[in-house]
Amino acid sequence: MVKPIMRDVFFLGQKSEKATTDDMDVATDLQDTLRANKDRCVGMAANMIGVRKRIIIVDMGFVSVVMFNPVILKKDGPYETEEGCLSLDGTRKTTRYRNIELEYTDTVGTRRKQKYSGQIAQIIQHECDHLEGIII
Ligand SMILES: [Zn+2]
Numbered sequence: 842m843v844k845p846i847m848r849d850v851f852f853l854g855q856k857s858e859k860a861t862t863d864d865m866d867v868a869t870d871l872q873d874t875l876r877a878n879k880d881r882c883v884g885m886a887a888n889m890i891g892v893r894k895r896i897i898i899v900d901m902g903f904v905s906v907v908m909f910n911p912v913i914l915k916k917d918g919p920y921e922t923e924e925g926c927l928s929l930d931g932t933r934k935t936t937r938y939r940n941i942e943l944e945y946t947d948t949v950g951t952r953r954k955q956k957y958s959g960q961i962a963q964i965i966q967h968e969c970d971h972l973e974g975i976i977i
Contacts, residue, residue: 842869842870842873843870843873843874844870844874844890844891845890845891846874846878846889846890846928847889847890847891847928848928848929852893853888853889853928853971853974853976854974855888855893855974856893856973856974857886857887857888857893857896857971857972857973857974858893859894859895859910860887860894860896860909860910860946862950864887864892864894864896864909865948867887867890867892867894867896868896868898868907868909868948870890870892871885871887871890871896871898871907872898872905874890875898875900876905878927881927882927883899883900883960883964884897884899884900884964884967884968885897885898885927885968886968886969886971886972888971888972889927889928889971895909895910895911895972896908896909896910897911897968897971897972898968899961899964899965900964906947907947907948908945908946908947908965909945909946909948910945910946911943911944911945911965911968911969911972912943912944912945913941913942913943913965913966913969914941914942914943914944914954915940915942916938916941916942916966917938917939918938918939918940919937919938919939920936920937920938920939921935921936922934922935922936922937923935924967924977926967926976926977928976929976933977937962937963937966937967938962939958939959939962940956940957940962941956941958941962941965942954942956943955943957943965
């Protein structure tokens with residue numbers, strides 16, 4: 842189901858809780874809501890649709906990947922950039938890392954380790970920040 846985008850800074854400023862297999866329906870809502878906002882959005886965290894659970898979705902171009910309980914294990918290659926967010930107006934400066942190693946659980950419950958770089962890595966870092974209550 843397409844959900845409205847949360848813009849309440851107090852809600853978005855809170856840390857999200859560990860996700861479980863009971864939260865699988867949130868994955869579907871994230872897929873639907875990302876698709877509905879595809880022209881201006883490349884990723885979302887569950888709190889952006891009002892669910893304070895550690896779930897993100899990342900647009901990888903050919904497919905959108907939902908990740909449960911993502912943890913950035915390693916990062917290198919810091920750089921300064923500017924980002925926008927559906928939950929905010931305008932853009933903000935931030936530091937991101939070119940390469941990351943991520944651990945997450947996929948939608949069938951398998952824990953995976955994967956390396957990402959460039960724009961996909963940047964989107965993942967932005968969405969993982971949301972889980973900590975950080976909006977850019
Ligand atoms: Zn955002």
